[in-house]
Amino acid sequence: MRRLRLVLVIACTSVGLAAQTPAPASTAPLALVNANVVNVRDGKIAANATIVLRNGRIESIGGGAAPSGVKVIDLKGKYVLPGLIDAHTHADNFAAFRRALESGVTTVRSAGVSNYADVGFNTLVKNGVVAGPNVVTAGYHVRPQMAPEAFLGDPSYADLMSGVTTIEKMRRAVQMNLSHGVDWIKILATERAGTADTDPRKQVYTEDEIRAIVQEAATRNAPVEAHAHGDEGAMAAVKAGVRSIEHGTYLSDATLQEMKRRGTYLDPTYTTVIDLTDSGGDYDVPALRIRGEHMLPRLRDTVVRAHKLGVPIVTGGDTGYGPNSLTRIGQEATHFVEMGFTQLEAIQSATIRNAEMLKLEKSIGAIEAGFEADLIAVERNPLEQITTLQDPLLVISNGRVGLDRLNFAR
Numbered sequence: 352m353r354r355l356r357l358v359l360v361i362a363c364t365s366v367g368l369a370a371q372t373p374a375p376a377s378t379a380p381l382a383l384v385n386a387n388v389v390n391v392r393d394g395k396i397a398a399n400a401t402i403v404l405r406n407g408r409i410e411s412i413g414g415g416a417a418p419s420g421v422k423v424i425d426l427k428g429k430y431v432l433p434g435l436i437d438a439h440t441h442a443d444n445f446a447a448f449r450r451a452l453e454s455g456v457t458t459v460r461s462a463g464v465s466n467y468a469d470v471g472f473n474t475l476v477k478n479g480v481v482a483g484p485n486v487v488t489a490g491y492h493v494r495p496q497m498a499p500e501a502f503l504g505d506p507s508y509a510d511l512m513s514g515v516t517t518i519e520k521m522r523r524a525v526q527m528n529l530s531h532g533v534d535w536i537k538i539l540a541t542e543r544a545g546t547a548d549t550d551p552r553k554q555v556y557t558e559d560e561i562r563a564i565v566q567e568a569a570t571r572n573a574p575v576e577a578h579a580h581g582d583e584g585a586m587a588a589v590k591a592g593v594r595s596i597e598h599g600t601y602l603s604d605a606t607l608q609e610m611k612r613r614g615t616y617l618d619p620t621y622t623t624v625i626d627l628t629d630s631g632g633d634y635d636v637p638a639l640r641i642r643g644e645h646m647l648p649r650l651r652d653t654v655v656r657a658h659k660l661g662v663p664i665v666t667g668g669d670t671g672y673g674p675n676s677l678t679r680i681g682q683e684a685t686h687f688v689e690m691g692f693t694q695l696e697a698i699q700s701a702t703i704r705n706a707e708m709l710k711l712e713k714s715i716g717a718i719e720a721g722f723e724a725d726l727i728a729v730e731r732n733p734l735e736q737i738t739t740l741q742d743p744l745l746v747i748s749n750g751r752v753g754l755d756r757l758n759f760a761r
């Protein structure tokens with residue numbers, strides 16, 4: 352009797368947990384048959400292919416029947432692509448990561464969150480406790496006034512509360528993040544656009560200061576992502592050796608040429624600037640709407656020039672995937688096509704190009720044997736109709752089915 356009661360208590364507890372966290376999906380081997388598989392490197396489509404997924408990896412892609420004893424999903428000619436990559440997220444809770452996953456995103460790069468929620472969530476994904484997306488982590492945004500929660504979690508860095516304004520303190524802010532196991536360091540090179548009392552053109556850190564941050568991050572092989580709207584702050588960050596410029600609204604040709612020369616990536620997060628100009632979404636503030644209306648054409652012009660110059664461009668959402676968020680990676684790719692990308696180039700920005708920026712191009716961003724089993728199925732040929740990325744019918748992350756709406760599509 353006593354044992355039975357204990358079992359009941361455990362059962363009730365796990366039901367309570369299941370209500371808050373996504374249930375672990377099956378990791379049993381899977382075969383996807385009758386798939387039109389998009390090769391994101393050359394834009395060729397392998398028709399009627401069979402993809403076998405085992406132990407979280409892609410085991411094989413080819414013709415022929417599914418191996419016996421493996422669960423089969425018949426795609427009936429739907430198009431299969433690598434899972435999408437969001438290079439700029441502020442997702443920090445289970446519901447948010449689930450929204451990202453259900454939008455087709457199987458890998459995100461954090462652009463700053465509190466409480467190392469990115470590190471925690473990624474550990475749960477890696478240990479198979481929850482379905483993806485995988486998170487490339489960044490911890491706390493390094494800026495003159497760090498988020499105060501950082502010091503609740505780690506009071507040993509309380510000397511940074513008075514401001515991260517000297518090179519020594521900048522190095523310590525990087526060390527604080529690295530000590531919590533982050534993969535990247537996020538810095539503020541210009542002020543923010545999404546708050547009414549800051550000026551996004553205004554430079555925050557000098558080239559020498561950013562170089563110190565880049566060097567400190569490099570002690571643990573962590574690349575640096577720099578928030579930069581204004582041109583001077585962005586150029587300082589590029590020359591200091593950051594790996595990506597986030598936003599890039601006011602970039603000059605000179606800065607874009609320097610990025611091209613060094614291979615610095617541009618992550619324009621265009622869709623979130625549209626959100627500034629619209630009602631609803633993550634931003635619904637009149638002062639930001641006025642700002643967004645003059646930023647949007649500038650950013651568009653920057654993306655068009657960067658694309659023509661050959662600067663590598665990636666997709667990032669810059670949303671926390673909250674319940675009111677209007678920003679998705681499928682939309683960002685669609686906007687890239689409106690700005691002159693071919694549909695293949697837009698798909699590459701969301702997959703293999705993004706994987707290269709993350710230095711994960713040997714394991715994600717393409718559908719190849721040995722790669723992580725991260726993939727999505729969509730209704731139409733995305734090389735002809737990019738908007739189909741906005742409506743994934745099947746999402747698989749690390750071999751786990753995160754979303755399956757195939758039945759509704761038939």
Ligand SMILES: [Zn+2]
Pocket residue numbers: 439441462669670
């Ligand atoms: Zn952001």
